[in-house]
Amino acid sequence: MSGGTVASLPEGLLDEGVWFRVEESGTASAVRRAAERLAADLDMPRNRVADLAIVAAEAAGNLVKHADRGVVLVRAVRNDDQAGVELIAVDSGPGMSDVHRALGDGHSTAGTLGIGLGAILRQASRWDLHSVPGKGTVLAVQVWPAGLPEQLWAAGLTRPLPGETTSGDGYAIREIDGRRQMLLSDGLGHGGLAAAASHEAIRAFRKAPAVPPAQVVEILHRALGHTRGAALAVAEPDPSAGVIRYAGLGNISGTVLAADGSRRGMVSMPGIAGHQRRQVREYDYPLGPGGVVLMHTDGVVDRWTAADYPGLLTHTPEVIAATVLRDAGTRRDDAGVLVARFP
Structure with a gap:
């Protein structure tokens, strides 16, 4: 994961975001500046840009003070009416045994004032934090221009192979x-050509008619014929019917996690979308209340x-998604995780 500018990136890359490895105060300042530039590009009002600057500075500063191998993702988030900025801070540090106590101002584990988390939560539109002693902490924070949009039912993260500036993995959700x-896609290989294949899969997915997953995969297979090709899978959760419908080509892994922690794998067919395939098959799997659908590429x-x-x-x-990417992502490939959760 590496730093970079965001001010000149087109919309698609703004939404993919930029990863920063945060090990010293200078990098923490770079995270704050990147968040401010992104907010300006999204025409957020000045008062919310100022709030975001506090959130970014505190989130990155906490990694410098407390964390091991801390990283921050800065990216745009959108709904039909507005765009905001999301920061996801991930570390492999000591973790917190009492998260609720840590959220209160005045609590510190490093001899500091202990106001960082409290300041973040006061300025954020939405936040979520999970921590396990000995494994680390994940903090996701969103700052929106106005109001609080509904929580999305699914979200994903991608991370490029070290040394690359773009990931060959990509994802999209739609209603x-x-x-x-x-959709989760893994462009063949890595680098720009792999990313181009996944971007084409996402473009075709967004334009595809409202048909079942197997038919969507067929559409994507035809659309990727001029690209390097990709492994990809399309899932259609239907909580009201208690099922998830799933179709895939290549080595995308899909899992249904039940509320009790039990898991069931979903089957993809061999092949490469855009180049070679057997008959695409669609399978149904049970999806109960509290179920989580997790898809990942072979970089995880x-x-x-x-x-x-x-x-x-x-x-x-x-x-x-960030927790799985941190602890199960490999350093030898692009990595992508896509998660849907149904209360």
């Missing part, structure tokens, strides 16, 4: 004619269990 659908391994993260599955999709 169309009563269908909720989510299945070496984690929900039981090791008490309470994680009750948190927002952003926090779940």
Whole structure:
């Protein structure tokens, strides 16, 4: 994960965001400046840009003071009416045994004033935090221009291979004619050509008609013929029917996590979208109340269990995705995680 400017990025890359490795105060200042530039690009009002600056400075500053291998993602978040800025701070530090106590002003674990988290929560439009002693902490914070949009039912994160500036993994979610659908794509290889394949998959996904997942995958397969190709999968959660419909090509992993922590894998067919495939097949899996749908690329391994993260599955999709990316993401490939949660 590396730093970078955001002021000149087009909308698609603004939404993917920029990762910063935060190890010293200078990098923490860079996070604040990047957040301010992004807010200005999104035409956020000055008072909310000032609030965001406080949030960014405190979130990054906390990583410098308390964290191990801390990183921050700065990215745009959008709904139909407005755009805001989200920061996701992730560390592998000592974690917190009493999160509620840590949220109160005056509590400190490093001899400081202990006002950082309190300041963040006062300025944020929405926040979520999960911490496990010995594993670390994930904090997701959003600052919106006005009001508080509804929490999205799904969210994802991608991270490029070290040394690359863009990830070949990509994701998208949509609601169309009563269908909720989510796409995760892993462009073949890495770098710009892999990213181009995933961007084409996302473009075609957003334009596709309201058809079942297997038909969407067929549409994406045809759309990617001029690209390097990609592994990809489309899931359609239907909580009212108690099922999730799933179709995939290649090595995208899909899992349904029940509220009790049990898990069930979902099946993708062999192939590369855009180049080679067998018949695309769609499967239905049970999806009960409190269920979580988790999809990831092969840059993430299945070496984690929900039981090791008490309470994680009750948190927002952003926090779940960031936790899995931190602890199960490899350093030898692009990595992408997409999560949907249904209370």
